[in-house]
Each structure stands twice: as C-alpha cells, then as structure tokens.
Amino acid sequence: MNRRSLLKGGLLAGLGLPFISPAELLAQAKPYAKKAKNIIMLVSDGMSTGTLNMADIYSNRAFGKGTHWIQLYKDAKVNRALMDTASANSLVTDSAAASSSWGGGMRVKNGSLNVGPKGETPQPILQKFKQGGKKVGCVTTVPVTHATPAGFCVNIDSRDGQDEIAEMYLKLKFDVMLGGGAEHFDDKRKGGSIIPQFLAQGFKVAQNRDEMMNLKNSGPVIGIFAPDGLPYEIDRKNSPELMKKVPSLAEMMNKAISLMKDNPKGFALQVEGGKVDWAAHGNDTGGLIFDQLAFDEAVGQAIEFAEKDGETLVIITTDHGNANPGLFYGDTYKDFDRIQHFKHSNDWILNQLNNASAEKNVTELIEAGTGIGITPAEAKQLLTHFSDIVPGQLYNAANLPFNELARILGKYTLVQWAGMNHTADYVELTMFGPGSESLKPFIKNYELHNFMLNAAEMPADFLAPVVKS
Template structure:
C-alpha cells in the first residue's frame, strides 16, 4: 500500500517570521580554517529523530519493554542514569504553530523556519544552505538513515533545497549531485528506471559515480566500508517492524533501523575529520497518523534499538555528540486503562495496517472477528466487525484517511476497548517535545530551545563557528 499519501500534511496559511543564521555570513575558506584551528568539543554528531513522537509514545514504549522484557528503553535509561542532558523544544514552522516534517527538519538543517511543505526554501524563495552540505564542505563524512523513503522530508531537510517536499524523484537526483557518503532507507520508486516517470536509472547513475548500491539486507551487511553507500530496500517506506518479525521473507530482505545505523557508522567513521549522521525512525510518525498502536510502539522500540547502537558507539568513541529528539508530536496517544488490557499488545502478530489491508469487502463479520483474533489476540464484537466492514464498500473512493478509505481511525477506536490505548487525533500537534543530548557539547544545552537553535548548536559543537 502507498502509505505515504495518507501522511501528507497540508500547509497552513498563517504567516510568520524566520530567523537568520550567522553561519550564512561566513565565507567558505573561513569555515575551513575554523574547523582546522578552532575545533569544537565533538568530532562526530549523530542526530536521532523519532519522527512524530508524542510523549505518550515514548512512555508506552518504555512501559511495554518493562512489562514484556523487564528493562527500560535506552532513551529513558539515559534519564534514569543521569547520562543525558534534557530540554523541551518548540517545533513551530514559519507559517504555523503545527509544523510538518519538512519545515521541522529544515529548521534544524537550514537554521531558519520555513513554511510547511518546503525544504530549506524561505517564503521569499531564497535558500538556506543545508547543514550536511556545510559539514561535507568542511571535510566531514555525512549521511542519512531512515525507515521511510530516503527522499522523505526529514532526511531531505538536512540535505537539499526543494520548494515542495513532494518532489521526491527530484530529491533523489539532488542526492546524486551532493556526493554524500551514506544514504539508507526506502523509496525504490524514486531511483528505479521502471518506476520513475522519466525512466531515469538513478540506481545506475549512483553506481557509475562510484557508490556501492545495495537493495537487500544481506548485501548491506556485507557492504564495503570504503565506497560511498546507497541502500534502498523497499518501495515507499519499509514494512512495519512488527509485520517483519512474523514474515521470514521480509526478515531476510529488510534490514532493521539499528542494522542500517551500524553500517552507516562503520562507513562514516573511516573519515579522519569525523562525520555527521542523521537517523530517523520515520515510521513512528506514519503509525501515529494511522492510530496504529501496535505499529507505533514497535517502531518506537526499533528506534530505541538504533539509539542503543549509537550510544554504544558514542561511549566507546568519546568524541561523538548524540542528539535525541522528535520533529513534532503526533496523535497524542496514551494508556487510559488497566495493565491487563495494555499487556495484550505484547501478543500482537500484525499491525492494523496489515490487518486492514488483508480484509476485503467479501469478508463476513465472523471472518473479520476470526482474522483479528488470529492476528492480534483480541475478539471484537459482531457489531464492531460490521462497523469496520462498512468502509470496504467505498474502497475506490477518495477516503478520509488514505486513498483506499481503510478505516484506521474506526479500528483504533474499537481497539481501544481491548488495549486501553486511545488517540487524540490523526494529525501532528503543537506540543513542545523531548530533546536530549549525550556526549561532548551536551553540557551547553539550554533547558528550552527553538528547533532552529539546533542548527548553530551543531556547528558550534563541531567547531565550524565560534561559540558566542
């Protein structure tokens, strides 16, 4: 299913102001001299983004791990052990209190707030140079890893200037021209000649440019640490990790976020000048939009496993700043019932996404009940099954939640009776969000920041601009 069409956020129409980045006033040669002669406290930076993570998502993933495995999430254990500096972050865009991922990532990537939907392009049409281009020019290795298309808004916000986040085919070509060192995620349709409208073989172009191009898990795990690396493993986003766990074919083909992250670090750390890597758990956001509790919590845990990989490296390395955050809240989920209900999530074998795509209009209500019980271990009522089936009579129409009109919200509301998990919305929120840092430079984090503040914070910590 083309999930990405379900998750596009419309731009809002409130005008706002942007902030100037002092970095843009510095000449290229001066930047290089600052890097060489006035190095900052961190040689490397790893920027971890659990896209669309509300505080309820972080909380419930931690609770699920405690109850199922007897351990805390890595993120919460950093707080428990006093290893991370913690803050709140204001996530607004230039034209809205509720940001989308493009504007949010551009705030970090370009140092200015842009309108929703834009990637480092100001309301007046001018560009803000993306931060990975700045670090690449200064001699560092750079890369992005994500569980959604590598051309999607969050990685792209660190990399390119594009007026519309929807131009993912163009973003793929832009990546080719940037000579970045690692790009890993989904989105084969933006690289493959047989899927692109212009029939350009972008995979082939990357290969001709010297990239090691991989499209499955095994090839990634055996990839070279000397060549630049492009890995694209699935059309659209990668399948949800819960659905991968119970599908041997997918387990063999699709790498985990932690595996991609480890391979990226192994490649990037070869650079003597250090590296900057963005890692995104992009499917956290997609599951939140769908009010898909089992997908949401397992995607957050997958992000946490990647975080564990990063912290292990950073602890051994001693020269790496790890930034851990989200670009915005989404759906504001929470647990509102008993432990017994919540514990049922432990036994789910399929996400709501897979369940609803497996049901069709020819199912009887009993077949729906039996399928859901087999896939998720909960037995819904006959009237609830019939409510779900109503939506399958309109599958060819433009739906409220996605082009197939699958009843994500309806199913989530029914499901809450059995899991105790409820959602406040299917959209992004204006909430201030969690921001944590680990490693050199983290001591400089203020307790409340704007998203744009992180741009210069990274440059300062790496020594590319002097600290004020």
C-alpha cells in the same frame, strides 16, 4: 567476613554501590572531548510524549527493563530540554519544515525544504559538514527522499518532489543513504531507473539486508530496501522473509557508522524512525510501539558507540507530536499487556479487507494480527466503512478506516488517541557527549542548526544568521 571481603563487597554494598573491578573501570566511558568530532542525530518522527511513555511501559512489562531513552534520564547521563516545533506559517509543523529548521537554521513554511518565506535557500547542514571534511549520511525507515532526511540535505520548494530529490542525491554524492523509496529512483518518464547513474558515479548500491551488511568502506553508498517506506517493525519481526531481506533501523545506523567512523575529520549522521509518524497517523498501537522500540534500540547502540568513542555528540529528539496517544484508565493492567500478543500492524489487517469481506474474515484477521477476539457487532461496525468501495478492490491506504479499528481495539488495550495528525507539543530533546553541556532547558527548533555546528567547531562562516524571536 574477612577484611578483604568487607572492602570488596560489604562496604560498597553498604553504600548502595556495586563492586567495580579495575578492568571495568578502565572499560567505562571515556571523558568527553572538547569538541564533537562526530554527530549522530536520532529523530523519532512524530513521537508524542505518550508514545515515549507507552514504549517504556511496554518494555518494562514485556522484557523486565525499560527503554534506553528513559534509562538515560534515570541514570542522569544526559542533558535534557524541551524544544518548540513551530514552522514559519503554523504553530503545528510538518516534517519538512521541522527538519529544515535543523537543516537550514531557519523556519520555513510547511511543505518546503530549506526554501524560506522570501525565497531564501540556506545551505543544508550536511552539505556544510561535507564541505568541512566530514563524511555525512542519513538512514531512515521511510524513503530516503522523504521530508526528514531531505531537510538535512537539499533545497526544494516542495517536499513532494521526491523524484527530483533522488536526482539531487546523485549530484551531492553523500557518503551513506539507507532507507526506502525505490519508486523515486525509477522515473519512467525519463527512461526508467537512475540507479545505473549512481553506479556510474562510483556508488555502491544495496537492495537487501545481506548486500548492505557486506558493504565495504570504498566510496559512497546508497541502500534502498522497499518501494516506499520499510515494513512496520511489528510486521518485519513476525516475517522470516522480511527479517532476511530488510534491515532494522539499528542495523542501518551501525553500518553507516562503520562506513564513516574512520574518517580523520569524523562524520555527521541523521537517523530517523520515520514509521513512528506513519503509525501515529494511522492510530496503529502495535505499529507505533514496535517502531518506537526499534528506534530505541538504535538509541542504545548510538550511546554505546559514543561512550567508547568519547568524541561523539548524540542528539535524540522528535520533530513534532502526532495524534497524542496514551494509556487511559482501566480496571486492570492486563488490558495493556494484550499488546504483547500483537503480531501485525493495522495496515497489514486492513489491506486484506474490502467491501466483499464477511464478518468472519474481519474477526479472523484481527485475531491473527492482534490476538484479540472482537465481537460480531464490532466486525460489522468496521465493515460499514467499506460500503462505498468497488467490489474486489482494496481500499486505498489513505482511506483505510484506521481510526475505527483503533477505537475498537482501544476497548481491549485502553490505548486511546486524540486525533490523526500532527500536534504543537513541545518535545523532548536529549543530548550526550561533547557540546551537550551547553544545552539550555528550552530551545527553539531552528537553534539546533548552529548548536551542532558550534559543537563540532565548524568555521564561523558556516553559522546561520541569528534569528531574533
């Protein structure tokens, strides 16, 4: 080995370091700016720690590499904390109160969006950023009128007023809103769709993936891609039709960034993996892991943008735990690997069954959706939960026997669930970029409001009053 090759490879390899060329050094991340010109806050709604764990384990086993989120920890690229998630009236929050804590800088009661226990109406943070000259937006896999995006945007007594929230968005004229919820923009009581009103106000409207991808930076944008929530990622990935029509979370985020990044004063964007929460409520292992991985794809691309940009604070977190799923002890790792053969959500399976279904229908649908061949006894066990349904009628989604199906599939995958609702867990809070160095090891959820404003060096009168607790 000559001296040059020793210096190029041998010495660095001896130190356990890869050779980095001058070009690669120049292409590495820019140093942080002093303030955050841009903020991207990514929220995996309802993500218990077990969800984060299982997605990383799945990714390692299926793809030979872990998730972007966990890799950020391994590479020591980020600052990390625990965050509490309580609301004003409960140790266990709902998504409305959780998002309002970030959006309004105070704790509110469950079900409320930025309306305090005494009727307070703090100005939501995206309104503040918009007032300060930034472009602002939300992207989500659930309705854009749903609790988590709305908590950054509006003041309303009840999260259930989604039709009214849609009308509020028309007046607020935020720059980018992408997600589901078409049914809330079509109020038959008031004469039908309000989308024409958005068009009259200068909005560009997208109703499928191609229309979204073709949007240009010329005015506010609203994209609505489903009547309610977007399809579960596991169903989208296994349907060519859905892949063509419905964008992924990462695609929506990247389009939003492209539409806002050239603004001289920057942008603020909330990105929500909302179907993670819905899958947890439904004890749906395939739905959960695939939507968490879709969220993680957005995490990786947000970090990539921030590394190149040098002026972007990326915040990655969840609003609360949900159902506390986990991989439990078993005789072989191959049990968990069965999830690699899943092609559809439990929602897809159960919505095709009713009380007239035969055991054979059950076993065939479950095998088509998961690759798992359940026993006739297990099929019969599941069918007992359809006994009180009118013949020919599909179960209402809220009453589908998700838990029973999860118990059956858990015997084969070793994934088990603690319940079907939100939990009071302290949650992961991860930051990268300017301002992240100020993150304390433990933070209360409402403290994130002022944290973001301070990181962006917004005017002092924008800050929420400091809460003593």
